[in-house]
Amino acid sequence: MPLIEVNNLVKDYKLNVRKKGLLGSIHSLLVPEYKMKRAVDNISFSINKGEMVGFIGPNGAGKSTTVKMLTGILVPTSGQISIGGLSPHRDRRKNAMRLGVVFGQRTQLWWDLPAIDTFELLRYIYKIPEKIYRQNMNLFNDLLEINEFMSQPVRQLSLGQRMRADIAAALLHNPEIIFFDEPTIGLDVIAKEKVREFIRYINREKGTTMLFTTHDMQDIEKTCRRMIIIDEGTTIYDGTVEHIKESYGTSRTLVADFPEVIHSIDIPGVEVIEEKGRKKWLRFQKDEVQVSNLIYELTQKYGIIDLTVQEPEIEGIIREIYQGGIKIDESLCRVC
Amino acid sequence: MGKKPLFNIFELFVLLLKYAKLSLKSILEYKFDRTFITIAIVCREMISVVVMFLILVRFVHIKGWEYNEMFFLYSFLFLSYSIFVLFFAGMRDFAEMIYSGEFDRVLTRPLGLMYQIIASKIDLSAGLGHGIVGVILFTKTAFSVGIDWNIKNIVYYIVILISGAVIQASIFLFASCFSFWTVKTDNLRNMIFFNARRFSGYPISFYPGIIQKLLMFVIPFAFVNYFPAQFYLNKAEINSFWNGFLYLSPAVGAIMFVLVYMFWRQGVRHYSSTGTSR
Numbered sequence: 363m364p365l366i367e368v369n370n371l372v373k374d375y376k377l378n379v380r381k382k383g384l385l386g387s388i389h390s391l392l393v394p395e396y397k398m399k400r401a402v403d404n405i406s407f408s409i410n411k412g413e414m415v416g417f418i419g420p421n422g423a424g425k426s427t428t429v430k431m432l433t434g435i436l437v438p439t440s441g442q443i444s445i446g447g448l449s450p451h452r453d454r455r456k457n458a459m460r461l462g463v464v465f466g467q468r469t470q471l472w473w474d475l476p477a478i479d480t481f482e483l484l485r486y487i488y489k490i491p492e493k494i495y496r497q498n499m500n501l502f503n504d505l506l507e508i509n510e511f512m513s514q515p516v517r518q519l520s521l522g523q524r525m526r527a528d529i530a531a532a533l534l535h536n537p538e539i540i541f542f543d544e545p546t547i548g549l550d551v552i553a554k555e556k557v558r559e560f561i562r563y564i565n566r567e568k569g570t571t572m573l574f575t576t577h578d579m580q581d582i583e584k585t586c587r588r589m590i591i592i593d594e595g596t597t598i599y600d601g602t603v604e605h606i607k608e609s610y611g612t613s614r615t616l617v618a619d620f621p622e623v624i625h626s627i628d629i630p631g632v633e634v635i636e637e638k639g640r641k642k643w644l645r646f647q648k649d650e651v652q653v654s655n656l657i658y659e660l661t662q663k664y665g666i667i668d669l670t671v672q673e674p675e676i677e678g679i680i681r682e683i684y685q686g687g688i689k690i691d692e693s694l695c696r697v698c
Numbered sequence: 699m700g701k702k703p704l705f706n707i708f709e710l711f712v713l714l715l716k717y718a719k720l721s722l723k724s725i726l727e728y729k730f731d732r733t734f735i736t737i738a739i740v741c742r743e744m745i746s747v748v749v750m751f752l753i754l755v756r757f758v759h760i761k762g763w764e765y766n767e768m769f770f771l772y773s774f775l776f777l778s779y780s781i782f783v784l785f786f787a788g789m790r791d792f793a794e795m796i797y798s799g800e801f802d803r804v805l806t807r808p809l810g811l812m813y814q815i816i817a818s819k820i821d822l823s824a825g826l827g828h829g830i831v832g833v834i835l836f837t838k839t840a841f842s843v844g845i846d847w848n849i850k851n852i853v854y855y856i857v858i859l860i861s862g863a864v865i866q867a868s869i870f871l872f873a874s875c876f877s878f879w880t881v882k883t884d885n886l887r888n889m890i891f892f893n894a895r896r897f898s899g900y901p902i903s904f905y906p907g908i909i910q911k912l913l914m915f916v917i918p919f920a921f922v923n924y925f926p927a928q929f930y931l932n933k934a935e936i937n938s939f940w941n942g943f944l945y946l947s948p949a950v951g952a953i954m955f956v957l958v959y960m961f962w963r964q965g966v967r968h969y970s971s972t973g974t975s976r
Contacts, residue, residue, distance in 0.1 A: 435805045437970045451970065455704055458808040470803055474724040483720055486713045487807060489705075515727065 364408035365539065365571055366432070371441035373402040373427050373595075401427045403595035404441070409573070411538075414565050416582035416603075417575040419592035420684045425575045428592070429541055432573070433463055445539065459488065462537035466544035469528050471516040477527040478512045481534060488535035495534070502530040505560050522553035529557065533564060539571045546581055558584050579677040591683065598683070603676060610682075611674040614653065616644045618660060619668040629659060640667075704808055713809075717817040725822050732823045739827025743776065747831065750899070763901055767931055770839040772899055774923035776832030778862030779895075784825035786867035788815040793877035793884065801969070811966060812959070845930045854929070861951035862922035866891075868954040869917065871962060878965030894919045901927075903935045914943075918954070921947040 379395040402424045409415055417425050430436040432443060434450035434457055443450055448457045471480045485495050503509045506526040511519055519527065525545065532540060545561070546554045562585055564570055574581060582589050583603055591599040599606060620640045627634060627644065631651040636643040646656065653671060660666055705713070725732050747769070754765035763771075783790065792815055795801045804814045845851065873887030894912075898919040902910045913920045921943075928936045929944045936944070 430802070433806050435802050435970065437967075439971075454805065455808045455810070458806055459704065461806065463803075463806045465803075468799055468803070472720055472724060474727045475720060479720055479723060483716050486709075486716050487809060489709070 365411045365446055366407075366409040366573075367442070367444045368408065368428075368432075369406050369442045371402055371405045371428070371431065371443065372400065372439045373424075373431060373436065374439045375399045375401055400595055402431070402438075405592070405595070405597050406441075407590060407597065407600055409571060411571055412565070412569040413588060414561075414572045414586045415574070416586040416589040417573060417592065418577070418579070418582060418589060418680065423592045424595040425592055426543065429543055429573070429575055433461060433541055434458065459535075460538045462532035462535070462540040464529055464532045464540065464542045464545050466525070466542070466547040469516065469524060470531055471524070471527060473517050474515055476513045477508070477516055477519075477531070480516075480531060484531060484534050490535050494536060498530075498534055498536070502533070505563060506530055506556070521548050522550065522556075525549060525553065525557060526560075529560065533570075536568065537570065540573070542572065542574045542576075544576055545574065546576065546578055554578070554580070561585055579675070579680060583676055591680070593684065606679060607674075607676060610679045611676075612647055612649060613645055613674055614648050615672040615674075616646070616653070616656060617670045617672065618642055618644065618666050621665050621667055624664055627660075627664075629656065632656065710813065714817050718820060721818070721820040722822065725820070735823040736827045736830075739824060740830050743828065743831040744834075746899075747772070747835065761901070761904060762933060762935065766839045766843050767927075767933075768900070769835045770843050770931070771901060771923055771927040773832050773835035773839065774859070774862060774926055775895060775898060776828045776835060778859050778922055779866060780825045780827075780829035780832055781859055782863035782866045783821040783828070785820075786816060786863065786870075787821035787824075788817070788819035789867045789871040789874070790821075791819060792871060792874040793882075796874075796877040796969070805970070812962075843931060851930065855926075858926040858929070858947050861947040862926070864951035864955050865918060865922055865947075868951070868958040872958045875958070875962050875965045878969045890917060898923050901935075903938070918950050921950040 375398070377397045377399050379397050405424075405428060417428070419425050427436065431438050432445070432450055434454040437451045445457055446460065450457050471477050472483075481499070484490070490498075506529070508523075508527055508530055511523045511527070516524060516527070529542075529545065542561075546557055549557065558581065561572065565572055565585075572585075574586065576582065587602055589599070589601070589603055589606075590597055615635070618641070620642065623640050624642070627642065629651075632644050632646045634642055635645045644656075657666070657669065750768070750772075751765065754760070754768060758764065760768075788795075795804070795815070804811055804818075807814060840847070869891055870887065873883045873891075876883040894917040897905065897909060897913060902913050902920050902924045905913075910920070913924075925939075925943045926947055
């Protein structure tokens, strides 16, 4: 049985329509006008124990609303959520015992105090046995090196340090499920890598179920096998990262440096998408044009100094999906 | 349903102390600043006391009240306010929790919401500031106005101070509740609360009927200081009020808290169905 089951989840917001100007605001205070907005529109999915799932989608797609419903902050308008048999809002406190939540944009650490103080408090909030607390503190120090800044007030920490401490704090009570809301936002490359590595390790060693929301496709590629893409409140894709790459990443780009400036290249199936001096970026479909033939032809006609072939990055594919360039096939949606 | 609670009373109490420890540590991070705030509050309040004193010493008494009795009445305001901000500052500043998004975090914890709100904040500076003024007034007056401080009187005194604190906390929480509907009410609240409090600096018998009624039934400050003080002073004018009012402060506190708590629950329900502003 899946650990998290979401069925036909819907969330409507009642928005207060405000009018412009002073008269307008008085008017809307006296005669409030409301507009319904459907933030989440009939989403269903299930997640098994130990899975790592990436939640992606453009801003305002309904990701955060979904996570807020899963964590018990918001009550669904309709539909069911079951987390190991509990309803996140009806059994809020019991459910909270098993959850860890990391909000990348907000810290749960006491701002003016060293992080260790918050950890000590969490120990009592989640009734963490002494032994587990010690074990986890040692583990987090080994992997995240938190001891080096544990005794500084949180307000003095760098964003990377704070994020590490925040993640450790959310994991202190060995939660069965962790929600990460943009855990790598604003971090530098090294800090990001550290966080991802840690997340992978915890998933592997403790079998913790994890859900991410992020805008960083690297986060997804490097940690999750499965991703759920949400747009305008509905699921438009639920499957593996590889699968989407295979199905939609069929174009290749050949970057060629020619000995002299060439004005036009006329090879069927090949499109010049960018040029800079003598360098040209040529796009083609891998199943229409054979790369070896293309290189041969170019060498024959113009001569080539240097060349590279680029695979499309997942980021590019996702961008196209958001912009409506790629319509996801219905059949793809339930592949896993 | 016979559900076993996640925490027993003892655990909740220990946890409350842990929260208090962190609050105090946070305050100590800014020792200098906080000390100054305390001093500033003491000065501000003492000035009003001194001004009142200078006016009152010119009279032997006003409407049968001599100035020691007036200051005894006044001391209730300070001491109960001090208890209020020491123990219920979270209820006072609750609106901030909504605006900052901190309330979302509260909802993801395995603890009761009101428990977390009360536990998460202590305003030591204001508590001390008002407390110092209150203690000065109390010690200067309590033994010269003819009160027999026996056990019964001492116990009721403590109960009455706590009741006063709960009444004031309820007023503040009531105002904070509007932030669930993203309506800012801070200024309205301050206007109502602090003006009512200023009226309460004098016996309500000084005022016309409408203001008396207001202070008894709308913003019930009369139960924070006038009736409690009369319980001890027993001045003749009390006959113009129902005698039972002398004992009613704890009930008023309890009822107000329950009503405001119910309103607050409504707010929480609204919040989790809208997530406010967005």
